Amino acid sequence: MSEAPVDGRAARAQRTRQIIADAHIALINDGELRPSAKQIAARAGVSQRALWDNFKDMESLMAGTARRQLAIQDADFIPVNPDLSLAERIGRYCDQRAGMLEALAPLARAADIQRPFSPALQENLRENLQRIRMAFEALFARELEDLDSAERAELTLAACATADWANWQLLRDQLQLPRAQATAVLYRTLSALLDTHRQYAGNQSNNQRKKQS
Structure with a gap:
C-alpha cells in the first residue's frame, strides 16, 4: 500500500523536471542563450525552490x-x-x-x-x-x-x-x-x-x- 504514493511522487517529479526543461528550451529558442533560474521558473510556472529541488545547479x-x-x-x-x-x-x-x-x-x-x-x-x-x-x-x-x-x-x-x-x-x-x-x-x-x-x-x-x- 505504501508504494503507490512513492510512484505518484516520482511521476510528479519527473513531470516537473520535464516542464522545467521544456521552459528552458523555449527560452533558449526565443534567443535567451543563458536564461536565469528566475526566468526559467517563471516560464515553467513553478517556484525557484521547486526548480532547485529538481536540479541541483x-x-x-x-x-x-x-x-x-x-x-x-x-x-x-x-x-x-x-x-x-x-x-x-x-x-x-x-x-x-x-x-x-x-x-x-x-x-x-x-x-x-x-x-x-x-x-x-x-x-x-x-x-x-x-x-x-x-x-x-x-x-x-x-x-x-x-x-x-x-x-x-x-x-x-x-x-x-x-x-x-x-x-x-x-x-x-x-x-x-x-x-x-x-x-x-x-x-x-x-x-x-x-x-x-x-x-x-x-x-x-x-x-x-x-x-x-
Whole structure:
C-alpha cells in the first residue's frame, strides 16, 4: 500500500523536471542563450525552490535540458531505409541531419557557451558523437563491411565530424550558407568519403585476388 504514493511522487517529479526543461528550451529558442533560474521558473510556472529541488545547479539543469531535447528528437526520428541505393541513403541522411541540426541549433549554441566549464555537457557531447557514429555505421553497413578495421574507423570518424553540429555551425553561421546549400555540402562530402573508400576497398580486393593467383 505504501508504494503507490512513492510512484505518484516520482511521476510528479519527473513531470516537473520535464516542464522545467521544456521552459528552458523555449527560452533558449526565443534567443535567451543563458536564461536565469528566475526566468526559467517563471516560464515553467513553478517556484525557484521547486526548480532547485529538481536540479541541483545550472549544470545539471542544462544536462537535463539536453536529455529532454534528445528525447523529443528521438520521438520524431524515422530511420532511413538501409535497403535504398547509396545515393538515396546519403541524400535522406543529409536531409535528416540538416533538420535535426536546425532544430538543435539554439540549444547547441547555448551549450557551446557553457561546455568548457561543464563536465556534464562535455559528456553529453561525447554521447551525441557516439550516437552519430552508431547511426552512420548502421545505415552504411554495406559500404563499411569490405573495409579493414582501421579504414572503417577512419571513415566513420570522418563522417561523424562532417555530420556533427560543429561542422554545421561552420557552414550556417560562419560561412552563412542557406540551409539547402549547407545540406548540399554535407551530401557532397559524405558522397566523396563513401565513394573514395568504396574504391579503396575494391582496389584492395583486386590486389588480394592478384596475389592469390
